[in-house]
Amino acid sequence: MVQGTIRAGFPSPADDFAVKRHDLNELLITHPQATFFWRVRGTSMVGAGITDGDILVVNRALQPVHGDIVVAEVDNDFTVKYLHQRGGKVRLKAADATFPDIVFEREGQTLVVVGVVTCAIKRLR
Numbered sequence: 240m241v242q243g244t245i246r247a248g249f250p251s252p253a254d255d256f257a258v259k260r261h262d263l264n265e266l267l268i269t270h271p272q273a274t275f276f277w278r279v280r281g282t283s284m285v286g287a288g289i290t291d292g293d294i295l296v297v298n299r300a301l302q303p304v305h306g307d308i309v310v311a312e313v314d315n316d317f318t319v320k321y322l323h324q325r326g327g328k329v330r331l332k333a334a335d336a337t338f339p340d341i342v343f344e345r346e347g348q349t350l351v352v353v354g355v356v357t358c359a360i361k362r363l364r
Contacts, residue, residue, distance in 0.1 A: 298357050
């Protein structure tokens with residue numbers, strides 16, 4: 240359970256009395272039947288704050304739009320990338336420029352956007 244908010248600056252004695260319990264389901268999940276979790280492996284999205292081992296909250300009910308971070312199935316393999324849509328062309332872009340874009344140019348190549356990433360959960364210790 241999350242309890243209220245916490246300052247990252249100087250603490251206030253009054254904050255000790257302002258505790259509200261938060262339910263992570265209420266905070267992170269807007270469509271329970273369409274939401275699932277994926278653990279990240281790899282470093283292509285570090286520039287977006289998504290690191291190896293993070294858990295992504297993925298919502299299948301949201302319509303993906305240009306600029307969203309999405310989980311996509313590309314030729315039967317899953318990946319997490321930025322969705323880039325311009326001029327009727329779609330590509331998937333990593334947040335790290337050393338990773339190449341996934342461009343859909345060859346015949347028979349498949350793309351299914353599985354869901355939109357709405358949150359990344361990190362373990363710090």
